[in-house]
Amino acid sequence: MKRVFVAGHRGLVGSALVRRLSREPGVELLTLTRERLDLTEQAAVRDFFERERPDQVYLAAAKVGGIHANATYPAEFIQDNLDIQNHVIQGASRSGVERLLFLGSSCIYPRLSPQPIPESALLTGPLEPTNQPYALAKIAGLELCRSYNRQYGTDFRCVMPTNLFGPHDNFDLDTSHVLPALMHRFHQATRQNAPTVTVWGSGAPRREFLHSDDLADACVHVMNLPEDPGLLNIGTGQDLTIAELAEMMCEVVGYQGDLRFDRSRPDGPPQKLLDVSRISATGWRPRRSLREGIEQTYQWFRDTELAGRS
Ligand code: GDP
Numbered sequence: 001m002k003r004v005f006v007a008g009h010r011g012l013v014g015s016a017l018v019r020r021l022s023r024e025p026g027v028e029l030l031t032l033t034r035e036r037l038d039l040t041e042q043a044a045v046r047d048f049f050e051r052e053r054p055d056q057v058y059l060a061a062a063k064v065g066g067i068h069a070n071a072t073y074p075a076e077f078i079q080d081n082l083d084i085q086n087h088v089i090q091g092a093s094r095s096g097v098e099r100l101l102f103l104g105s106s107c108i109y110p111r112l113s114p115q116p117i118p119e120s121a122l123l124t125g126p127l128e129p130t131n132q133p134y135a136l137a138k139i140a141g142l143e144l145c146r147s148y149n150r151q152y153g154t155d156f157r158c159v160m161p162t163n164l165f166g167p168h169d170n171f172d173l174d175t176s177h178v179l180p181a182l183m184h185r186f187h188q189a190t191r192q193n194a195p196t197v198t199v200w201g202s203g204a205p206r207r208e209f210l211h212s213d214d215l216a217d218a219c220v221h222v223m224n225l226p227e228d229p230g231l232l233n234i235g236t237g238q239d240l241t242i243a244e245l246a247e248m249m250c251e252v253v254g255y256q257g258d259l260r261f262d263r264s265r266p267d268g269p270p271q272k273l274l275d276v277s278r279i280s281a282t283g284w285r286p287r288r289s290l291r292e293g294i295e296q297t298y299q300w301f302r303d304t305e306l307a308g309r310s
Helices: 013-021 042-052 067-072 074-094 127-150 178-191 211-222 242-253 275-280 291-307
Strands: 003-008 026-031 056-059 099-103 158-162 163-165 198-199 209-211 232-234 258-262
Touching: 003 013, 003 242, 013 026, 013 056, 013 163, 013 211, 056 074, 056 211, 056 275, 067 099, 067 127, 074 099, 074 127, 099 127, 099 211, 127 158, 127 163, 158 211, 163 198, 163 291, 178 198, 178 209, 178 242, 178 258, 178 291, 198 242, 209 211, 211 232, 242 258, 242 291
Parallel strands: 003 026, 003 056, 056 099, 099 158, 158 232, 163 209, 198 258
Antiparallel strands: none
16 A cells, blocks of 8 residues: 555645545545644644655645635745645655655746747746746745755656646635636626626636546656656646636626626736647546536535535
């Protein structure tokens, strides 16, 4: 049996990893709530690794949020992410963890990268200012993994997922990413028979979305490759405009009213589409269409809301 630690198991990515790894033969899962292990506390993380000595680590714990949350809490977005990743990566190295998977984000790439964005675009130009603190923390994490590998011979792998969604996401209307925010807003508007729903920005930016279960599958696939494949983008290779996403969300939720675009809100980068040819060449591809993923997530959202009310 391999002891596998999933850091951040209550979040969008961590919970999907737990679902996926519990179907994997020979895996003993190790998870701890924030109350029992605060990853921003260096000594606690060091003691945890010395005591538990996991064989593998999936580092899915991070401070994350949408465009507004990044603008409102820039200090926490850089500080907490640096702390968490520094402590986990150092603890894993010291205690002899055999493999670790670090999850970055597509926002590490320059704002005006070629589209679709190849892994080679890293550090070739200025970042998107709306999430620079978060992106810099993730770039530092990536470099930390590479440096440990070079100096100490560790096997710490790095993947860069595109925009994610799924169960256990943050659905808060102010701080979440666009997909859960629109789902929640259209759901509320349908209930209240509201004649219009506001979508932030111009609706023109293009984004790519991947369901968290597909991401978890890709993570396990990358972890199980015999050799470190180097930095790998994870996405679907397809994007759509925010306006098209909003239309799809209306259909899934059943909202019949009008959309209003609030251009006083920032658009962020004009396009973020990952070049997924490298991960495709290793034999992985996503299973769910965007529409299926949104339908499944909406079902979960409604079930959770009902359970919360009963
Ligand atoms: P990004 O991909 O890092 O820019 O992060 P977001 O998911 O927060 O935003 C993606 C795009 O969706 C941006 O152009 C936003 O302005 C737009 N958007 C439209 N409505 C919303 C909303 O209700 N919440 C969020 N977070 N973004 C929205």
